[in-house]
Amino acid sequence: MSAIPTFERDVTPDAIVEALDREGCAVVRNLADAEAVARLNAEFEPYLKAMDHGTSTFDGFRTKRINGLIAKSRTCGEFALNPLVMAVCDRVLLRHAASYRLHITSLIELQPDEKAQVIHRDGLIYPVRFPSITLTVPTMWACSDFTAANGATNIVPGSHLWPDDREPKEHEIVPAAMPAGSVLIYTSSLLHGGGRNTTTAGRRGMALHYNLGWLRQEENQYLAVPPQVARALPDALKRLIGYDLGGPYLGFVEGGNPLGVVRDGHPEDKGRSNPAMDEAARRLTPLLMTPDPTRAAC
Amino acid sequence: MNRPTGRNDPTVAPGPVFARDAAAADVVASLEEHGYALVHRLADPATLARLNDELDPYLAAVPLGRTDFAGHRTKRINNLIAKSPAAGELALNPLVMSVCDRVLLPYCVRYHLHVTTIIELQPGERSQGLHRDGGIYPVRFPSIPMTLATIWACTDFTAENGGTNLVPGSHRWEHGREPREDEIVPSVMPAGSVLIYTSNFIHGSGPNSSNGTRRGMALHYNLGWLRQEENQYLSVPPDVARGLPEPLQRLIGYDFGGPYLGFVEKGNPQALLQDEAGDMARARPEDYERAQRIVPLVIAPDAARRNA
Numbered sequence: 001m002s003a004i005p006t007f008e009r010d011v012t013p014d015a016i017v018e019a020l021d022r023e024g025c026a027v028v029r030n031l032a033d034a035e036a037v038a039r040l041n042a043e044f045e046p047y048l049k050a051m052d053h054g055t056s057t058f059d060g061f062r063t064k065r066i067n068g069l070i071a072k073s074r075t076c077g078e079f080a081l082n083p084l085v086m087a088v089c090d091r092v093l094l095r096h097a098a099s100y101r102l103h104i105t106s107l108i109e110l111q112p113d114e115k116a117q118v119i120h121r122d123g124l125i126y127p128v129r130f131p132s133i134t135l136t137v138p139t140m141w142a143c144s145d146f147t148a149a150n151g152a153t154n155i156v157p158g159s160h161l162w163p164d165d166r167e168p169k170e171h172e173i174v175p176a177a178m179p180a181g182s183v184l185i186y187t188s189s190l191l192h193g194g195g196r197n198t199t200t201a202g203r204r205g206m207a208l209h210y211n212l213g214w215l216r217q218e219e220n221q222y223l224a225v226p227p228q229v230a231r232a233l234p235d236a237l238k239r240l241i242g243y244d245l246g247g248p249y250l251g252f253v254e255g256g257n258p259l260g261v262v263r264d265g266h267p268e269d270k271g272r273s274n275p276a277m278d279e280a281a282r283r284l285t286p287l288l289m290t291p292d293p294t295r296a297a298c
Numbered sequence: 299m300n301r302p303t304g305r306n307d308p309t310v311a312p313g314p315v316f317a318r319d320a321a322a323a324d325v326v327a328s329l330e331e332h333g334y335a336l337v338h339r340l341a342d343p344a345t346l347a348r349l350n351d352e353l354d355p356y357l358a359a360v361p362l363g364r365t366d367f368a369g370h371r372t373k374r375i376n377n378l379i380a381k382s383p384a385a386g387e388l389a390l391n392p393l394v395m396s397v398c399d400r401v402l403l404p405y406c407v408r409y410h411l412h413v414t415t416i417i418e419l420q421p422g423e424r425s426q427g428l429h430r431d432g433g434i435y436p437v438r439f440p441s442i443p444m445t446l447a448t449i450w451a452c453t454d455f456t457a458e459n460g461g462t463n464l465v466p467g468s469h470r471w472e473h474g475r476e477p478r479e480d481e482i483v484p485s486v487m488p489a490g491s492v493l494i495y496t497s498n499f500i501h502g503s504g505p506n507s508s509n510g511t512r513r514g515m516a517l518h519y520n521l522g523w524l525r526q527e528e529n530q531y532l533s534v535p536p537d538v539a540r541g542l543p544e545p546l547q548r549l550i551g552y553d554f555g556g557p558y559l560g561f562v563e564k565g566n567p568q569a570l571l572q573d574e575a576g577d578m579a580r581a582r583p584e585d586y587e588r589a590q591r592i593v594p595l596v597i598a599p600d601a602a603r604r605n606a
Binding site for chain 2: 059067068126127130213214220226255261286290292
């Protein structure tokens, strides 16, 4: 059985990238301090109280989900910009894009008796054949302890290199057990799924995913965090959620950078590109995009 | 030259010039054969007049471009859906939608309006650099079609006034091949006509050596899983989008790009525009089936062109 490469909070980004390239996943234990986790949980408490359970097999009938987290929790924005996570995203996502974005934000609380979620790849939101280049980097922050018993995410280490149709055997599936404040990082090609909660308490995790800047985001951040809300965020977070160009010319508003919609009078916000974006785009290796010849339409 | 022709001889590929009653399948065949198609007078004179009237005040107020690519003697206006109901009507033109269905839907569950631009070349403007629109994504050419471009002639397009320069056949060229002067032809078409091409096709605005202006409206469409060139949610925010017809709301992006793709608060973004509680699932049931019939794409860096 493969194991999930596991690190402490002093790990280097390069060590995580090496683990992602080799196993498709990594856990960093206790990356967030207890105070930040407590603050995060307190900010979400009223939303979770008000929220109903899911209404589909995939979402889980005994699971509470909250989206649009950047508009709801200031602490969530701090987690989204975690320097170690950003350094990993820089190394993994900037291989194939001039910038990356926050793709989706979800708080996922498995209630007692929730069943295991079907094993899947997040990259399937795009029409790609696996194994694929990394399209997204998901992170799952443990807001409570994750244990094998309470539904810690099921992971299939190494499956990011598997062909599309290979199914994991029971012994290839490993729960990402980790204490609250830890983070699980993986890629769009890795097989995983929410675990089964056999305990009497909830299991709370916060999924923050990042995607290549030229792809559509899973969560429409411009509507989830509209300009009047985004205006109050730090500039780095405005950019991360998408109030920035995704590459030269990509994602402009009225011929300018969308940052201009949420801040005033910055000269950089005029124009449909800028020298840094141009340079970042120039160093990319062009991608071949071909319908899988073995799966040609009938 | 360039007179509209029908498809009289089935052994000859149709196009590239069509009359307004053209069949979508023939326009698509022309895109495959020549890389482009011109449909003469697809917009009626009344719609065209309305379009020009709606945009005149914006053009009067806009300054000239500031970069070589945007053109120093060119006026550009973006965000046309918020500015002109006639632009919205042309964006939904049935022939164009039918061509998009055939060209883009093999690769996506839904397509979106990618970018909207009025491009008015003033007298004395030089040629724009030839380019492929797909270059906005990091792809190697030739690629699957990432976008489909339409350029509506708001005035006549002539060889003298900057009719878009075209490189017939270039949609199949290998990455990096540059056209020779004799491979470039101007698009010539009367006002109300539309030029159609895909993200693989090499083109650029022509030089305007006349003493009149040349006005064109670019409406591009892209695969629904790609980021749009123009952020339509900020350009046409919900309070503006609410006033649009529902098909246009969906086309500009107030809808999923595929199952789960582009939701808001666990629902369809289009639900934001409704008074009553709308569709609060993260996918449209029919989208699962549409996603199933897409042949998965193999995406890989072009090893031969790996940058140093």
